[in-house]
Amino acid sequence: MNDLARVLGLDSNRLYLGNPLSDWVYALGLGVVTFLALLFVYRQLRGRARRFAGRELPQGFRLLLTLLGRTRRFPLLAVSLLVGSKYLDLGARAERLTTGVIVVLVVLQLGIWASATVRFYLEEQASAARHPKSQTMVTIVQFVANLAIWSLVLLLALDNLGFQVKALLTGLGIGGIAVALAVQSVLGDLFASVSIALDKPFEIGDALTLDSGYSGTVEAIGIKSTRLRSVTGEQIVVSNAELVKARIRNYGRLNERRSVFRIVIALGTSAADLASVTEVIASAIASQREARFERAHYVAVVPRGHEYEAAFVVTSADYTLYLNVQQAVNLAIAAALEQRGIRLAPPA
Numbered sequence: 001m002n003d004l005a006r007v008l009g010l011d012s013n014r015l016y017l018g019n020p021l022s023d024w025v026y027a028l029g030l031g032v033v034t035f036l037a038l039l040f041v042y043r044q045l046r047g048r049a050r051r052f053a054g055r056e057l058p059q060g061f062r063l064l065l066t067l068l069g070r071t072r073r074f075p076l077l078a079v080s081l082l083v084g085s086k087y088l089d090l091g092a093r094a095e096r097l098t099t100g101v102i103v104v105l106v107v108l109q110l111g112i113w114a115s116a117t118v119r120f121y122l123e124e125q126a127s128a129a130r131h132p133k134s135q136t137m138v139t140i141v142q143f144v145a146n147l148a149i150w151s152l153v154l155l156l157a158l159d160n161l162g163f164q165v166k167a168l169l170t171g172l173g174i175g176g177i178a179v180a181l182a183v184q185s186v187l188g189d190l191f192a193s194v195s196i197a198l199d200k201p202f203e204i205g206d207a208l209t210l211d212s213g214y215s216g217t218v219e220a221i222g223i224k225s226t227r228l229r230s231v232t233g234e235q236i237v238v239s240n241a242e243l244v245k246a247r248i249r250n251y252g253r254l255n256e257r258r259s260v261f262r263i264v265i266a267l268g269t270s271a272a273d274l275a276s277v278t279e280v281i282a283s284a285i286a287s288q289r290e291a292r293f294e295r296a297h298y299v300a301v302v303p304r305g306h307e308y309e310a311a312f313v314v315t316s317a318d319y320t321l322y323l324n325v326q327q328a329v330n331l332a333i334a335a336a337l338e339q340r341g342i343r344l345a346p347p348a
Helices: 002-007 021-050 059-069 074-085 092-129 132-160 165-182 184-199 240-245 271-286 319-340
Strands: 207-210 215-221 225-229 235-239 248-250 257-266 291-302 305-314
Touching: 021 059, 021 074, 059 092, 074 092, 092 132, 132 184, 184 215, 184 240, 225 240, 235 240, 257 271, 257 291, 257 319, 271 291, 271 305, 271 319, 305 319
Parallel strands: none
Antiparallel strands: 207 215, 207 248, 215 225, 225 235, 257 305, 291 305
8 A cells, every 4th residue: 555655656644634545545445346336236137127028017016127227326326435435534524515415316316216206107097098198198297296306306405515495495485476476377377287187178189169269179288288270270279277267168078979950841731741740750860870869849830830859869979970960861851751742841
């Protein structure tokens, strides 16, 4: 040791930061050995974890593998610094700085693990829902969770590095009120996006009609706004806060479509022919495979003639099919009435 110190031009008996050179060398060696040992164990675990890729595993085990994959090397360095520093007699100030650096490195890793855990459970729920559009929820909730996690990590890091976090929080609280008032619409849209992601009143691909009169198909759900593509081709951008307050008709979740219509038979039609009209309507609806007959009734005598009301259900949400069935029913009714010699009332 003395020969090595002479070669390097150092005095082995001189104290450096309160510790002889030999203690520094031993501490460095201990830290390096600790780091290499931890790195070896880390690589072994990573190698073994890759063997389980693609297998069906319990959720807890999958989470452990995910956290292992998100583990960085700086926590290993933090543990090595901690082990090496225990061999040295550092002053109070140097020890506080060393401890602060170690804690910051550990807190950073904890932040990465917390973020990975939130994303893991969000993706598990999205996968269980078996809906590809659930990725929107994952993105929005992950953004808010990361904002909270890394804000906490930053505060803990500053606190351990000796900054007066309480005074900082007080200042930020006063300034934060002013900022919140200035960007309250942005914050309202942000929290509204979280509400949409969790409650899921609509998803990408759903056809919506708002009480404001806007209608279109959902193209994207963002942090601040939702974009609709109207039937005429233009894109409609609506703030999330407005959507949360609006009354929404979601046609994307239709299972069936119901049709109610009325026809008027001309005055002077015989009672026997009037009695047969309900049968004509029922037969016309029943002839369509995708339609389910509900009712047909002679409901009123109006100035134009005898009014009938009928209802049927198309057993599909497809709008084009609904129009095709409705058209076929109308044509079948017109043909049957014509064949029986029953006339429709002229327009008013």
